[in-house]
């Protein structure tokens with residue numbers, strides 16, 4: 001966390017104290033418009049759903065997740081570039097979600113955003129000096145000293161102040177992102193939301209821009225919400241990391257704690273899918289199986305449960321760990337139609353080499369084996385998921401747990417029922 005010099009910002013919040021608090025933030029997009037769409041709310045895209053976190057002054061909170069999980073929507077809703085459907089965004093004690101007009105406009109002085117594509121966010125007809133001065137003008141700040149400040153900022157972000165009169169196309173991609181940084185700093189903000197700021201850059205340029213961003217954070221006392229799908233970038237830049245899946249946070253912890261001790265199966269899968277430098281040493285790809293469900297009708301309980309390799313057995317069945325693993329594998333492969341049902345013996349040998357489980361669970365499995373062999377996959381899928389997936393705690397309750405951290409002393413949030421005391425007891429007992 002940066003504790004360096006603070007140059008001139010409105011400094012009523014100390015380093016380490018909460019600068020931004022997001023509470024139950026929700027953003028649904030309606031599909032289509034008009035009366036019909038508003039009457040049928042279930043057609044809404046639940047892009048961000050009940051997300052809460054806070055960011056301390058001087059901190060970088062990394063936000064990571066697969067494409068489409070809602071990262072950009074969350075960022076834009078935090079900044080009120082999108083209207084929230086529900087929830088609050090407290091910035092220095094004021095709720096941005098309820099601000100309007102002039103109040104919101106003046107608050108925007110304190111909050112800036114940097115986007116992925118440095119090319120399209122810079123007006124090609126303007127010289128970079130005036131581009132950097134633009135936000136100063138818009139907010140009526142630094143009158144009489146704007147050019148001097150723009151030149152100073154160009155230098156601070158690692159550009160030659162003499163390039164004040166050059167056009168964006170005369171710069172490389174990395175340099176253009178530096179111009180964007182200078183423009184974001186123009187009005188001396190406290191908080192910058194960075195949405196994939198280095199994703200379009202080559203790896204070596206990316207590292208240089210990230211390092212500059214860190215230096216600027218120290219020098220200007222900045223706080224970052226840093227969005228990326230790239231875990232190595234997130235690890236490099238963040239003090240804490242939030243992991244998002246299908247519109248919700250599944251895990252949030254200090255960076256080392258999260259990378260060394262992931263406590264959510266989705267985070268584990270993401271970490272295992274990081275490409276390793278030596279491909280022969282990998283063997284880890286494809287950990288995240290199956291499709292991400294639609295955000296229009298997300299799964300109940302834990303949204304990751306339909307892809308989760310550690311789905312918890314329903315309480316009413318007394319499975320051993322191996323039995324549950326086999327039933328779960330049979331259920332998942334049946335859902336995905338990923339095997340050929342070419343004969344009873346081979347099916348049983350593949351999924352249940354030691355026989356099917358005893359009792360009620362066993363008879364459900366037997367019936368679904370018959371259905372698969374009769375090519376009635378839908379019936380088998382319905383029977384298996386109805387009995388085993390939908391009855392799991394993972395489908396029944398929304399998970400939210402705090403785990404004791406090993407690295408650092410920050411709160412470690414994990415939205416996974418494996419951390420439920422009762423579940424943990426029964427899993428340990430196996």
Ligand SMILES: Nc1ncnc2c1ncn2[C@@H]1O[C@H](COP(=O)(O)OP(=O)(O)OP(=O)(O)O)[C@@H](O)[C@H]1O
Pocket residue numbers: 029030045046047065066067068069070071072073074229295
């Ligand atoms: N204006 C919109 N109208 C309807 N649906 C939208 C709109 N904007 C985003 N979505 C949907 O909301 C979900 C979240 O999208 P979002 O762009 O926030 O994800 P993301 O994690 O930032 O993805 P990426 O990294 O690809 O940008 C997606 O299903 C997307 O299709």
